[in-house]
Amino acid sequence: MSPEKQTPQLDVPYLAQLARLSLTPEQVARFSGQLQQIVAYVEKLEEVNVEGIEPTAHATPITNVFRADEPRPCGDPGPFLKNAPQQANNLFIVPKIVE
Amino acid sequence: MPLTDRPIHELLPRLAKKEIAAADLAHDVAARIEAVDGRIHAFLEWDRDELLAAARDVDERRARGEALGPLAGVPVGIKDVINVKGHTCRCGSKILQGYVAPYDATVIAKLRAAGAIPVGRLNMDEFAMGSSQENSAFGVTRNPWDLDRIPGGSSGGSAAAVAAGEVQLTLGSDTGGSIRQPAAVCGVVGLKPTYGRVSRYGLVAFASSLDQIGPFARDVTDAALLFAVIAGHDPNDSTSLPEPVPDYTRALTGDVRGLRLGLPKEYFTEGMDREVETAVRAAVKTLASLGAEIVEISLPHTAYALAVYYIIATAEASANLARFDGVRYGFRAKDAKDPMDMYGRTRGAGFGPEVTRRIILGTYVLSSGYYDAYYLRAQKVRTLIRRDFTEAFQRCDAILTPTSPVPAFRIGERADDPLTMYLSDIFTVSANIAGICGVSVPCGFTAQPKLPIGLQVLGKPFGEETILRVAHAYEQATAWHRERPVIGDS
Numbered sequence: 001m002s003p004e005k006q007t008p009q010l011d012v013p014y015l016a017q018l019a020r021l022s023l024t025p026e027q028v029a030r031f032s033g034q035l036q037q038i039v040a041y042v043e044k045l046e047e048v049n050v051e052g053i054e055p056t057a058h059a060t061p062i063t064n065v066f067r068a069d070e071p072r073p074c075g076d077p078g079p080f081l082k083n084a085p086q087q088a089n090n091l092f093i094v095p096k097i098v099e
Numbered sequence: 100m101p102l103t104d105r106p107i108h109e110l111l112p113r114l115a116k117k118e119i120a121a122a123d124l125a126h127d128v129a130a131r132i133e134a135v136d137g138r139i140h141a142f143l144e145w146d147r148d149e150l151l152a153a154a155r156d157v158d159e160r161r162a163r164g165e166a167l168g169p170l171a172g173v174p175v176g177i178k179d180v181i182n183v184k185g186h187t188c189r190c191g192s193k194i195l196q197g198y199v200a201p202y203d204a205t206v207i208a209k210l211r212a213a214g215a216i217p218v219g220r221l222n223m224d225e226f227a228m229g230s231s232q233e234n235s236a237f238g239v240t241r242n243p244w245d246l247d248r249i250p251g252g253s254s255g256g257s258a259a260a261v262a263a264g265e266v267q268l269t270l271g272s273d274t275g276g277s278i279r280q281p282a283a284v285c286g287v288v289g290l291k292p293t294y295g296r297v298s299r300y301g302l303v304a305f306a307s308s309l310d311q312i313g314p315f316a317r318d319v320t321d322a323a324l325l326f327a328v329i330a331g332h333d334p335n336d337s338t339s340l341p342e343p344v345p346d347y348t349r350a351l352t353g354d355v356r357g358l359r360l361g362l363p364k365e366y367f368t369e370g371m372d373r374e375v376e377t378a379v380r381a382a383v384k385t386l387a388s389l390g391a392e393i394v395e396i397s398l399p400h401t402a403y404a405l406a407v408y409y410i411i412a413t414a415e416a417s418a419n420l421a422r423f424d425g426v427r428y429g430f431r432a433k434d435a436k437d438p439m440d441m442y443g444r445t446r447g448a449g450f451g452p453e454v455t456r457r458i459i460l461g462t463y464v465l466s467s468g469y470y471d472a473y474y475l476r477a478q479k480v481r482t483l484i485r486r487d488f489t490e491a492f493q494r495c496d497a498i499l500t501p502t503s504p505v506p507a508f509r510i511g512e513r514a515d516d517p518l519t520m521y522l523s524d525i526f527t528v529s530a531n532i533a534g535i536c537g538v539s540v541p542c543g544f545t546a547q548p549k550l551p552i553g554l555q556v557l558g559k560p561f562g563e564e565t566i567l568r569v570a571h572a573y574e575q576a577t578a579w580h581r582e583r584p585v586i587g588d589s
Contacts, residue, residue, distance in 0.1 A: 008469070010463060012459060015459045015462045015463050015466070016459060017443075018462050018466065019417060019421075019446075019458045019459060019462040020421075020424065020439070020442040020443050020446055021443060021446050021447050021450070021455060021458060021459070022443035022444045022446070022447030022448075023447060023455070027452075027455070030452075031452075031455065031456055031459060034456060034517050034518075035456060035459060035460055035463075037517075037518050038409065038456075038460060038517060038518055038521075039460070039463070041405075041406060041409075041518055042406040042409055042410055042464075042473065042477075043406075044402070044403065044406050045403055045406050045407065045410075045473075045476050045477060045480055046476075047403075048400070048403055048476075048479075048480050048483065050476060050479035050480060050483070053479040053480075053482050053483060054479070054482055055475055055478030055479050055481070055482060056478055056479075056481040056482040056485060057308060057478060058308050058338070058534075059294045059295075059308065059485065059532070059533060059534020059535075059560075060294055060295045060338055060340060060534060062295075062338070062340065065337035065338075067334060075202075079199070079201035079202075080201050080427075082199070082201075083197070083198050083199060083201070083427065083428050083429065084426065084427050084428070085425060085426075085429070085430070085431035086431070092426050092427060094426055094438050094441070095435050095436065095437050095438050095440070095441050096437070097437065097438055
């Protein structure tokens with residue numbers, strides 16, 4: 001990577017907010033430097049000529065896997081609900097959203 | 100000699116003839132874990148009584164003359180990222196504190212159907228992100244060959260447990276090298292199957308287009324035995340493919356005459372440890388002397404694989420890990436004033452630094468204005484990397500490379516430098532990007548200190564029989580897999 005190359009400045013507080021991650025100011029400072037370095041590294045992909053190349057999302061040669069549209073028992077919700085930090089009446093409990 | 104020192108393919112006929120009992124094997128596994136795991140820390144937890152009870156059950160069924168599966172009574176250690184019903188599955192993370200798996204992953208159901216006994220939760224880098232095990236929230240696992248060194252990652256616990264002789268077989272997962280790299284630096288065999296060969300149902304997702312579950316073992320035959328049990332189509336994983344599952348052990352003929360093995364020139368350049376290069380080149384010579392034809396090949400986009408990987412894997416991870424929000428599983432930050440506050444503080448406190456970095460990076464490459472420049476471009480280069488392999492496999496049946504560019508490094512040596520850490524995966528990520536299979540097999544040791552080196556054999560999609568045949572023929576011609584580490588005062 002040439003030193004004059006302009007890598008976009010990462011706005012870590014904004015990205016952390018998009019990703020719902022509360023960070024301390026120390027974390028923001030540390031991650032900013034480290035991530036800037038990583039982004040500068042991955043920018044080497046700019047060297048590759050990708051004109052006319054289709055993107056690959058998946059390495060398997062299959063599309064549209066269907067199964068019979070038939071009702072099936074979904075099992076006991078108990079063990080799933082038990083993993084929630086807070087639950088009642090077969091529902092997950094979250095902090096109040098609407099006053 | 101404890102039974103843990105013998106390969107499973109040797110013990111199975113003895114178990115069948117009742118010369119030994121499953122309880123004897125389980126007892127030796129428990130004794131070995133108790134003797135050495137305090138120093139290795141491969142297991143996050145395991146249950147002695149549960150293991151012994153399961154083994155006794157197999158013995159009783161055998162005594163009654165019941166039909167038993169191909170791995171009846173064989174303990175298999177499980178990486179902490181695979182759901183085992185009724186047990187914790189924390190993925191090496193604080194955020195899954197208190198989570199109890201409500202169901203068995205398909206690979207666990209297949210193990211049980213084969214009579215195998217799933218054992219414990221093996222330590223790992225948090226959410227399978229890392230190459231050193233230092234990202235586990237529950238302490239580092241140590242390399243049995245040198246307790247001051249890393250066991251590789253992210254399946255470091257799975258590799259170290261086998262290398263330390265605690266259990267002969269374990270399962271790990273490989274998204275960018277997380278089976279092969281720890282196998283190499285711990286001196287054991289590790290197989291990353293073709294994408295779609297093994298069901299991912301019940302595997303906690305890191306990067307869904309790259310993840311595969313695979314086996315660890317001391318030798319290729321044992322790895323093939325375990326692989327045959329876990330492979331196959333699963334209606335619960337729409338990306339698993341309905342190819343028939345062959346008897347992989349039948350592919351282990353010891354004969355590589357006439358096989359064309361490709362040496363990609365791009366893998367033998369800068370940054371490789373000299374002893375690693377020497378050992379791998381010697382392994383190539385050995386295979387040539389066994390009758391394989393060595394052909395020079397080129398994989399021109401190799402230099403871009405790591406960049407493609409760190410864009411695609413982090414993008415997929417940022418989406419997959421969105422589910423850990425304090426609502427349905429495990430940890431939730433206390434006294435949140437509203438849901439947004441709860442999400443942010445739960446995730447901020449629950450995820451460790453590497454996972455946090457990767458979520459931020461993945462969010463960045465997918466964010467408006469940057470998507471085309473990073474994510475879409477990486478997907479296009481992914482096409483070129485796949486094409487490289489398709490073309491290379493027209494000239495050869497399998498490809499030989501080093502697994503890791505360096506032997507096990509010291510704990511802490513790379514911990515503060517994520518980019519240098521990522522370079523540990525430089526020879527392994529391409530297989531995940533292209534969806535092909537790869538196996539790492541021991542091919543020597545460094546001189547001082549004595550640390551294992553791994554040879555990687557890459558194969559075509561669903562070419563596992565070929566790469567296992569090559570790895571097995573090499574193994575049978577050498578004695579590396581018979582070497583054992585000396586663990587402290589044990």
